[in-house]
Amino acid sequence: MTNLQDARRIAVQGRNRMTPSEALVETMVAQGVTDVFGIVGSAYMDALDLFPAAGIRFVPTVHEQGAAHMADGYARASGRHGVCIGQNGPGITNFVTAIAAAYWAHSPVVAITPETGSMTLGLGGFQETEQLAIFSKITKFQAHLNNPKRMAELAARAFDRAVLEMGPVQLNIPRDYFYGELECEIAAPIRIERGPGGSSSLDEAARLLAGARFPVILCGGGVVMGDGADAAVALAEALEAPVATSYLHNDAFPAAHRLWCGPLGYHGSKAAMQLIHGADVVLALGSRLGPFGTLPQYDFDYWPKSAKLIQVDADPRVLGLVKKPAVTICGDAREAALALVARLAGRQLACAANRDERIARLGEARSAWERELEGWHAEKDAWSLEVARGSQQMHPRQMLRELEKAMPAHAMVSTDIGNICQIANSYLRFERPRSMFGAMMFGNCGYAFPTVIGCKAAAPDRPAVAYVGDGAWGMSFGEILTCVRERIPVTAVVFNNQQWGAEKKNHVDFYSNRFLGVNLDNPSFAAVARAMGAEGHTIEKLADVGPALRASCAAQNEGKTTILEMMVTQELGDPFRRDALQKPKRLLEKYKGCQ
Numbered sequence: 001m002t003n004l005q006d007a008r009r010i011a012v013q014g015r016n017r018m019t020p021s022e023a024l025v026e027t028m029v030a031q032g033v034t035d036v037f038g039i040v041g042s043a044y045m046d047a048l049d050l051f052p053a054a055g056i057r058f059v060p061t062v063h064e065q066g067a068a069h070m071a072d073g074y075a076r077a078s079g080r081h082g083v084c085i086g087q088n089g090p091g092i093t094n095f096v097t098a099i100a101a102a103y104w105a106h107s108p109v110v111a112i113t114p115e116t117g118s119m120t121l122g123l124g125g126f127q128e129t130e131q132l133a134i135f136s137k138i139t140k141f142q143a144h145l146n147n148p149k150r151m152a153e154l155a156a157r158a159f160d161r162a163v164l165e166m167g168p169v170q171l172n173i174p175r176d177y178f179y180g181e182l183e184c185e186i187a188a189p190i191r192i193e194r195g196p197g198g199s200s201s202l203d204e205a206a207r208l209l210a211g212a213r214f215p216v217i218l219c220g221g222g223v224v225m226g227d228g229a230d231a232a233v234a235l236a237e238a239l240e241a242p243v244a245t246s247y248l249h250n251d252a253f254p255a256a257h258r259l260w261c262g263p264l265g266y267h268g269s270k271a272a273m274q275l276i277h278g279a280d281v282v283l284a285l286g287s288r289l290g291p292f293g294t295l296p297q298y299d300f301d302y303w304p305k306s307a308k309l310i311q312v313d314a315d316p317r318v319l320g321l322v323k324k325p326a327v328t329i330c331g332d333a334r335e336a337a338l339a340l341v342a343r344l345a346g347r348q349l350a351c352a353a354n355r356d357e358r359i360a361r362l363g364e365a366r367s368a369w370e371r372e373l374e375g376w377h378a379e380k381d382a383w384s385l386e387v388a389r390g391s392q393q394m395h396p397r398q399m400l401r402e403l404e405k406a407m408p409a410h411a412m413v414s415t416d417i418g419n420i421c422q423i424a425n426s427y428l429r430f431e432r433p434r435s436m437f438g439a440m441m442f443g444n445c446g447y448a449f450p451t452v453i454g455c456k457a458a459a460p461d462r463p464a465v466a467y468v469g470d471g472a473w474g475m476s477f478g479e480i481l482t483c484v485r486e487r488i489p490v491t492a493v494v495f496n497n498q499q500w501g502a503e504k505k506n507h508v509d510f511y512s513n514r515f516l517g518v519n520l521d522n523p524s525f526a527a528v529a530r531a532m533g534a535e536g537h538t539i540e541k542l543a544d545v546g547p548a549l550r551a552s553c554a555a556q557n558e559g560k561t562t563i564l565e566m567m568v569t570q571e572l573g574d575p576f577r578r579d580a581l582q583k584p585k586r587l588l589e590k591y592k593g594c595q
Contacts, residue, residue, distance in 0.1 A: 015185045021047040021178045023152040024112075025054045026186045031159040033083055035059060035074060035457055036112075037067040041087030043114035043175040048085075059457065059486055062478040064091050066450035068098030068111065070482075072168075073454030075107040077412060077434050077462075079225070081162055082454060085112040088175055089127030093134060097444050099168050100138040104440040106225060108162035111135070111170050118174040131172055140165035148177040149184070156187040164192060166225070166315065194226070194314060196339035197331025205283070205310045205327045206343035212281035212308075213350050214358060215241040218264070219252035220333075222286015222313055224433040228334025229253060232285060235337045238344050240355050241283075242362045244272035247293030248415070248425070248438030252286070255429035258359075261366060264302075265293040267425040267573060270372065271365035273302035278361075280304075283340075284311045284325075286333030288318035290441055297574070312336045373401065373426060383508045384571035393569045394542050396420045396495065400427040403493065406546035408553050411463040412437065412455045416448035418469035419501030423573045434459075446475030449492050453479060456490050456556075463553040464490040470522055471500045477528065483561035484533040491552040493564045494525050505572040510581050514594065529563035538565045 012018075012026055024047050028036075037059045040048065051058050061067040064086045071082030082102075086092055092113045102109040113135075115121070116128040132142055141161035143154040151173075158171040196202060209215055217239075219232050229252065236243045236259045245252045247265025254260065262269025264276065276282060282304065289311065294303050303323075311325040312333055319328040329336055351358065378388055378395045388395065400420070404427040407413070413428060414437040415421045430436055437455060439447040448466040456464035468476065473494045483490055504518040529536030535555060539548050545566070552562035575581075586592045 012186055015183055017181060017183050019046070019178070020148040020151040020180055020182060021050060023182065023184055023186070024155050024178070025050045025056070027152055027155040027159065028056060028083070029054050030156070030186050031081060031189050033081055036083045036085055037061055037070040037074070037454065038085040039064055039067065039087065039091060041091055041114065043088045044085055044112070044173070044178060046178045059482070059488070061450070061482050064094035065098050065446065066476065066479045066482065068095045068109065069101065069447060069450035070454030070457065071109045072098060072102040072105060072107045073414065073437055073451035074458040075102070075109050076105060076437055077455040078458035079227070079434070080108070080458075081159060082107060082109045083112065084109065085114070087127065088114045088116055088131070089129055092131050093129060096134060096138070099135060101439055101442040101444055101447055102168040103138045103140075104442045106166045106221060107168060108166065109168040110159055110162050111139070111168060113170055113172045114175045115172055116174065117176040119176065121174070132170070135170045138168070139170045140167035141169040142172065143170070144172045145174065145177050148180050149182040151177070151182065152184040152186055156189075160190040164190065194332035194335060196335035197312065197329035201327055201329045202336065202339050202343060205329060206340055206347075208281050208308050208310060208327060209239060209283065209340065210344060210347045211350050213354060214279050215239050215281045215283065215351055216276045216279035217241050217243045218246055218276065218282060218284045218287055219243060219249065220246035220285065220287025221249045221252065222333035223252040224249060226286060226314070226332045226334040227433065228286065228332070228337055229433050231334045231337035231341070233257060234341050238341050239349065239351055240359065241351070242275045242358070244269070244276055246287045247290065248436065248440060250425070250428050251430040251433050251435040254431045256431055259362065261362060262369070263425055265425065266295070266297065266576065267423045268297060269369055269426065270298060271369040273297060273300055274365050275362060277302040277304055279307045281308045281310065284309065285337060286313060287311070288313060288315070289322045291322055292441060294322070379571040379573060381572070383513070387570040391569045393540065393567045394545070396423060396497070396568045396571055398542055399545055399566055399568055400424050402542060402545035403427065403549055404429065406549040407465070408463045411435065411465055411553065412452065412459065414438070414448040414452040414455065414466045416466070416468045416472040417443045417445050417502070418472055419505060419572055420495040420497070420568065421448070421467050421469055422502070422576070424467055445472035448472070449476040450479050452490050453483060453488050456488050463556055465549070465553070466490065466492045468492055468494050469501060470494060470496045470498065470520055470525070473525065477525070480529060480532045480534050480561060480563070487559050489556040489559050489561045491549070491556065491562050491564065493549070493566060495566050495568055496522055496525060497568045497570045498522050499570055501570075501572055502576055505575040506581055508572065509575060510583060524565070526563060526565040535560050535562040536565065537562065538567060540567045
């Protein structure tokens with residue numbers, strides 16, 4: 001058997017005889033893999049048996065979807081591969097939702113998918129399905145092992161492509177191909193140096209920026225993935241330009257910086273929206289400008305119609321996909337920002353003439369938005385006013401504000417999908433990248449809790465907090481057992497308003513309060529948490545919110561997972577998609593009363 005215990009974690013040198021399982025594990029070692037999430041299965045047990053000797057920690061989860069979300073969180077928090085593995089058939093199909101989420105987050109997740117044995121494929125055997133077709137549209141690359149002697153080659157290619165293509169990949173292995181003998185060499189990882197983009201495009205972008213009187217920078221996920229926050233700061237300071245962040249990328253620019261104006265998108269910053277609306281040049285740095293993140297908010301269609309757009313992204317397929325740019329730059333966000341700083345140095349900038357006016361406008365917009373948030377104690381629509389009247393429970397916005405004030409500066413926060421979770425967009429501010437983890441455009445419930453477990457596994461020295469609605473919590477709370485069993489301590493803040501709030505808002509706005517399937521009869525989630533071995537606290541008073549969050553984050557240092565059950569009113573913020581629904585028109589007589 002190959003020696004897997006090299007203290008330097010260097011793959012074996014030269015050509016060696018080994019088993020396919022050894023070739024897979026040696027490749028993982030060469031790629032720097034130290035953690036794998038999954039549920040134990042006979043299909044890959046021969047490789048699993050080698051993990052301890054290779055220095056690879058196997059984290060057994062409660063559900064395979066949770067395992068893949070953990071791999072996603074691990075990858076996003078660390079910038080390295082997140083790896084998940086499961087039993088062929090149902091174990092692998094359980095990955096689908098989480099791999100789709102990783103696809104939209106551009107996470108380098110490697111899904112290792114053992115398959116039915118090669119000699120029985122197609123015979124309808126136990127735990128058989130076509131595993132490649134299922135993932136074909138939600139992965140960047142698929143490697144299918146068609147011969148066990150190609151294990152090292154195809155495994156290395158899968159791991160490389162996850163990084164090179166910036167997204168999840170699938171390594172599909174017939175379960176009988178883990179066995180046998182081969183002679184191979186373990187390949188060194190392929191990594192590329194990403195450049196700033198084409199010189200001509202950068203020159204034109206610099207010309208536009210130099211001539212802009214009101215430039216605004218929009219920092220997206222490419223800034224986070226490229227570790228480019230410092231470069232974005234340098235460019236913003238060179239232009240003295242306000243900086244907004246794209247939807248669910250609140251960590252792409254430090255919130256304490258004087259040029260920060262907050263996030264765009266659903267329940268984002270009015271200050272950011274007002275400032276970008278007045279821009280004559282917008283620099284989208286590392287953003288595909290997704291349509292959901294630029295929809296009108298607060299009855300304000302804020303995207304500037306006449307502004308010149310400069311779009312920078314490392315993926316050429318998203319350039320010009322949603323908004324029509326004047327200049328497109330296919331390049332790394334960090335390197336492009338630094339290249340633009342160099343090109344602007346020493347040039348006469350049109351925006352220098354009105355710098356004081358622009359900074360004053362930025363300050364006024366920020367101050368006005370902060371005052372509005374501070375005084376926004378409750379929702380003001382008729383439904384919310386009615387349900388909050390006489391209630392002793394906390395108003396969601398006041399509770400979110402207290403969480404914001406108590407959040408540790410170096411915390412990692414994941415957010416699920418849902419009404420209160422999305423209102424939190426206004427209240428989440430970060431000083432460093434790789435701190436915010438949203439479900440992105442796949443928008444699946446049950447995302448936040450397992451994802452933050454993966455984040456914590458990748459960065460155990462940082463507090464890890466998940467924001468989860470009570471509906472989504474029902475899909476994911478089983479992973480409390482993973483936290484307790486594996487000593488991966490996190491905090492889950494569960495918003496208990498006994499409803500699927502986002503969908504209930506549609507019933508309120510479009511279906512005359514005819515509620516169907518949206519009301520939830522919940523148990524005490526704090527009691528459930530305690531029964532599962534975690535800490536559980538029910539929070540009913542606003543004064544207790546901040547202390548409870550601070551205590552739970554401190555308890556992570558002692559290995560304790562804490563569930564904070566926030567008892568809040570059934571108030572509802574603006575709906576997800578005002579453009580997706582309209583007042584119904586009933587044509588059949590029997591249904592005309594349902595309008």
